[in-house]
Amino acid sequence: MARVLVVDDEGLMRTMVQVVCNRMGHEALLAGNIQEALGMVAEPVDVVLLDVWLPDGNGLEYQADFAHLPGNPDVVVITGNGDGDNAEAALRSGAWEFLTKPLQMRDIEQCLKQVLQFRQNRTPASEELVVDSGHILGSGQGISRALKLLAQAAKSDVNVLLLGETGVGKELFARALFRNSTRAAKPFITVDCASLPETLVESHLFGHSRGAFTGADRARDGLLLAADKGTLFLDEVGDLPQPMQGVFLRALEQRRFRPVGEVREVSSDFRLVAATNKNLELMAKENSFRSDLLYRLQGLTIVIPPLRERLDEIPALARQAIARFCLGSDQPEKNLSDDTLGMLLEYAWPGNVRELIHCIQRACLTAGKGDLLLPVHLPTHMRVDCVRRRMGQASAMPGGASEIAPTVAAVPGIAASCGLSVQDVAGQDVEGQNPPSLREWKLQAEKAYVRQVWDLSGEDVRKAAEVAGISRGHWYELMKKIGL
Incomplete structure (x- = not known):
């Protein structure tokens, strides 16, 4: 018997789900709003039927909260407004399905059958990842979802696309994926597409024969051949020049290519992992990135959340960065003052984890032999940003700063x-x-x-x-x- 939680402010919808569950031999939990639903679940739940427009909030904003209830239920989003943007947001956030009202009892029954059958046949993926020195930290919902997908991808050779802002740790994810794959003992070849000389991209990737072009005094193997039996990591794949995208697409499909100046083709059995901070789907619509190449890259897509959505991880990341810096520079161990930690949590972190690490290194360097990191040790631009933010909040309050709290x-x-x-x-x-x-x-x-x-x-x-x-x-x- 499965347990189904329905969160909907319409009494008729809750009654329909209850009738369907009784008919199927399942238990139905009924809630009319978000807080009631989150507070009533103590035992594992299998499926959540979640309405979008609820009296106390937008259901989509709480989708991850419901997905992490006991039992890690699958979430089916239901709405009376067939909004394509809402549907996309729900599915990208991990919803099992997006249904539009009005619904019939047979629609609900069919959906529940499919979800429960899927859960029954699903083999749980191992979430244990072996990563060097715990470089990937965090237990928040976004990072947990990314790690689960990473564990699934590590068991196969499917192409993986890593999406995220600059500095979120896409290369760390790529290396963790490589280390946990069956190709861990083979090469890991990194290609920074943004730094490849446009005139020499083809020879860098595919290699060239002697005399193929001016300066080619000897034959060279390309990076694709170097990644044979291993993993090829295309960083910033959105910057791959358009003329090369079609050529690379063929090599990706057939795992065969022709070095520059050669007649014969060579083969390479590489596993592709690509990463970008750009919106490839928008670029494909604007014809600045080949849509057929994008489809090949999207074997499995992992979205790495920005640091501003992972604030609960900042203390652990900061302490890890402090420990690594102090150990590497032979400095005494340091701690964060409460005020310093407060500023770290208030800052927006446009540069994400990379910026946080550089900020901590700068603070440790400034603190010298001291054992406590104070706000004065943080970079000036960060302190200015925090002061401006506080002043802006104060000026926005009725009566000024005296009424901030x-x-x-x-x-x-x-x-x-x-x-x-x-x-x-x-x-x-x-x-x-x-x-x-x-x-x-x-x-x-x-x-x-x-x-x-x-x-x-x-x-x-x-x-x-x-x-x-x-x-x-x-x-x-x-x-x-x-x-x-």
Whole structure:
């Protein structure tokens, strides 16, 4: 018997699903909104039927939350508005299917049969990846999904396309895929398409014979031949010159090509992994990238999320970068101050993980023999950005900066839980009391504030972070700090 969770504000839709589940011998869990659904699931769920427009939010924004419920259910998105953009967003985020209302009971029954049959026949992919020194970190939803796909791809020779912004770690993923494949003992050949000289691309890839062109004083093997039995990694494949795309497509399809100046063809059994930070589908529509080559590259597509969507991973990434730098430069081990960590969590990281690593290296270098990284050790442009961001938030608040956040005294119960009266917090003298140190007072106030907001928000991370005016990653750090 399977367990099916339906999240829909229409009573008729919930009733239809319940009737279908009863007829099929399955258990139906019914919820009219997102928070009710997320709060009612304690045991594994097999399928989630998720409406898009719900009273407390857009279901698509919570799709990953439902996919990571106990049992890792498959999500079927349902909407009354047949929006192509919503359908694309849902499917790209891992939805099993996208259905448009009105639905009949037979539609629901057929969909459930297919999903449950798929789950029954699916062999779980190993998620254990052997990566050097733990270079790939993170347990968030986006990075977990990428690692699952990486584990699946490692078991086959299917072409893999890695998508992500500059600096997210596409080459790390490519190397992890290579190390976990059956070709791990063979060559791993990297080709940076952006740096290939346009006039010599063909000879670099396919090789050339002696005298094939001016300066070809001897024959050379190309990179495709060097990758025989191994893996060919085409980095920035979106920059591959258009005239070469057709030639490379033929070599990719047949695994055979002709070196420049040669009559005979040679073969190479290479596994292709490509990466780009460009929108290849848009380029294909604009005829700046061959659509038939794009289809060949998309054997399995892995999207690596940007760092701004992985804020909960920043502390671990930063500490790893600190440890590696200090070990390599023979410096004493360093720690992050709370203020420094706060700035790391507030910053937008346009350069992603690569920028974070360079930022930490710069901070360690500036700190010298000190054992604590302070905000002053961070790059100036980053500190300026954070200050501007805070000033912008302050100016946007009614009444200016004085109303950015409530004082401790303004929050009922916080002053008392800190062991101080409201008069103490307000700065009035209270005869006969020995106030705690400023550091201790701040820590007590912070603990009380976090617990108060956590309770008021119904233990919902999104709401709590919004109330506190910080990112979810920063809120997770505060929870960890006080032991929640």
